[in-house]
Amino acid sequence: MTEHPEHPEPSERPGHPAYSEKDVLREVTELEGKSATAARLFDIRRIIGGLFVIYGVIVTIAGLTDDDAAIDKAEGVNINLWTGLGMLLLGLFFLVWLKLRPIVPPPDVVVGDDSKE
Template sequence: MSDYQHEVEELERESATAARLFDVRRIIGGLFVVYGVIVTIAGITASDADLKKAQDININLWTGLGMLALGLFFLIWLTLRPAVPPTADELREEMADRPPSH
């Protein structure tokens, strides 16, 4: 294997790692899970006065559970359908199809 092929394969591995790390589903899912846990805890520890203000509906509990569900959805989606970065050949083909820039 030539040095060029070795470098291309190494860049492809690094690109795949970066694509997985910075996938927006991971960021959104993680934030929703963290905030969902915080809001759910606030809902569990709500006082009677807090519930009376909201017409006896525990808004924090329901919102927190909804946020947890959405965050877990994003993280499960990420696990089931991971991002696959384009290969070097696909990038070359795409560049060849583009008109030259000035």
């Protein structure tokens, strides 16, 4: 039978770089930063607010360019104009809410316990 040597240290294994605790903490910090950026970018308030603002502008422009026949069809109310302005206000509300109350990243997670030394 052949004897199997003990598992070598990571720095002794070919093709396996050794990672220090400092490297791991730096990588964890970098990933947390990317995660917080993604959370802010895909916040549902940003998506809803942006869509309502875009559609509100389109519908408002349609309301401003409506002819008398379209207004008569809605019994004298320029429904596109009022709906577009409402959508604009709702979209701006969501975007202002996002600006005033941004997502707060969770508190730092303790990776290792230094008290065992």
